[in-house]
Structure formats: C-alpha cells, structure tokens
Amino acid sequence: MRLPVPGPRDVISALERGGDQVEALLGAVPRTLALLDDAERLLVRASAAIDRVREVTEAANVVVVRAGAVVEDADTQVTRVTSLLDATEPSLLRLQPTLETLAETTHPDEVKALVQLVDHLPELTARVEGDVLPVLTTLGTVAPDMHDLLTVARELNDMLAKVPGLGRIKRRIDEEEGEDATEETVR
Template sequence: MRLPVPGPRDVLSALERGGEQVEALLGAVPRVLSLLDQAEALVARAAGIVDRVDAVADAATAEVVRVGAVVDAATAEVVRVGAVVDAATAEVARVGGVVDAAATQIGRADAVLGDVGVQVGRAAVLIDLLEPSLTTLEPTLRTLADTTHPEEVAALVTLIDHLPAVTLQVERDILPVMASLGSVAPDLHELLDVSRELNEILGKIPGIGRLKRRVEEEDDGE
C-alpha cells in the first residue's frame, strides 16, 4: 500500500500550480509526520513480535531437544523392554517344556498307578483266596516258628544251596541206574537160582557139609 507522502515532483508541481497547492502541501506535512510515527510504532511492534517469535523459536528448539532426549530415552526403554520380553518369551518356552515334561511324567505316573491298582486288586483277590488256608495253617506255622532252631534253618539253607548239585548227580548217575533195573532184575533172579542150585549140588558132595559148617562156625566166632 502506497503512503500519501508528497514527493519532489509533487512539491514542484504544487509550486507551479500556485499558493493553494503549497498550503495544501504544507497541510499534508502533519499527516506525514503522523504516518511516520505510526510507521515507527509498527516497526517497534514488529520488532517485539520478531523478538517474541525468536523466543518462541528458541523455546520450541529447546522443547524439540528435550523431546528428542525423551524419544531417545523411550527408544532405549523400548529396547530394554524388548530384551525383557524376549527373555520372558524364552522363559515361557522353557516353562512350557517343563510343563510338557511334567505332563508326560504325570501320564506315566497315572499308568504306573493304574498298574499298581491292578496288582493290588489281584493281590487282594489272592489274599481272599488264601485266607482260609492261611487261617488253617496258622497254628502249624506258629509251632514251626517256635520249635525251629536257627541252626536248623542254617542247615536247611545249606541243603537248599546243595540241591542243584544233588539234582545234577541224581539225574546223571542214579536215574540211569534206576532206569536199567528193569532189565537187571531177571538176571538177578537167574543168578540167585543158579546160586541155590550150586549150593544144593555142593551139599551132596561128601565132606562139603562138614567144611561148610566149619566156615560158618569161624564166621560166628569172628
């Protein structure tokens, strides 16, 4: 916007036009001075506004720096939280593995308990079946416990220890002999018959009877 301030050409033009123009020009001088004052005031206000803008800019810059520091701290905190989350995730995975292993062990324990329950049930049935016999044998077992000496128990243990060797000898030596007795028995009977006939024949020979009596007397004397 152009200010209504007379220039050199306006002054020359006014001088050429006459006194009225000079008076009008002189009357415009106070207005020019007033406009200059207003311009100075505006310049002063503008300078103040610029100063305020500079202050606001400085404050904004400081605030941006502070916000940057806060952002850096927040970033570091996010990184730390990320590390904590990673560690927590790993720990959760490990706990999950432990839980899975525990579940497996619990399943095995349930299976074992089931087997134990079955065995206990069978034992209970067996006890129920054996209870009458055990009740009947109870006096005998008590008498056996009261009358059995520790040495007898040790001898029984020794006998049990020798049973494998005795069984081996019986199977190897005695059983074959007993199996052959069926074929030996007729031979023994025949041998006895022959011996009886031989005694009868010897008894008919003169002097054999007296010799036989002598041998029998000597045997009786011994």
C-alpha cells in the same frame, strides 16, 4: 497416566504464550526421545524375558507330558501288582508261618548245599533214569532166581555133609564163622 509428550495443541498453546514456552517445549524433545529409547530398551528386555519364560514353559510342558506317561505306567503297574497280590494273598497268608519257620531255621550253609543239589539234579536224573530204573525193573525176575540159588546151595550143603570127613570140616568152618561174627559184633 498421560505422558509428558507435547501434542499439537500444546505447541499452539506454547506459541501463544511466548518464546519461553517454545524453549521449554524444545527442551522437552530430547527428554521425550530419551524416554522413547528407554521404552524401546524395556520392550527388547521384556521380549527377551517373555521368550525365556516361553522356553521354560515349553520345557516344563515336556516334563509334564513325560511325567504323565510315567504316571500312566505306574498306574498300570500298580493295577497289575494289586491284582497279583489279591490273587496270591490267601496262599501267602497260609504259607506265612511255614516261611517264618524256614527263615528262622535255615542256615546259609544249608542254602548253599541246596543250591549245589539243584545244580546236580539234571545229572542225577539222567543217572537214575539210565542206571537205577532199569535195574529196578529187573528185580522182579531176580527174586525167583535168588530163591532157586538158595535152594541149590542148601541141597549142595546137605550133600557135602554126607561125604565122609567133610562133616568135621563143615563144623570147623561154621565155628570159625561164628567166632568171626562174634569178634565183629564186639568191635
């Protein structure tokens, strides 16, 4: 579209046509200047709009780059989780019925008790290693000593039974022990 700005030919043509045309031509100059001012303002506004769009584009590019990094991280994590699930799936499938039973039958109080037991395991382990295991290792030598002690006690019992008058005392003690044992059984 051609702008209504008079060119040199238009000026010469207007001069040939007369004074009315010169006045019309001179009247068009302020309009032309106003149009140029409007065009300059539009250019400034368009330039500002382009700058804002450029800023938004740059910000969007930063977001896209960050999103790309997040997607790469997610891909890495998905690959790791996938390989982990692939490796543990057979075991988890075999354990599933056990886990379901455990979940259905375990009471929260039992879980608390188990946690307390686990908390005490270091102390229990130390005591078993320090106190119980040494005693257990000596039990092999205690059995023959106990056997000898029982033999001596039987021999002493037989000797006491031969002492005059102690036989009656022994029978009385045996009867009392029998009565005590009977009373304890009844209780």
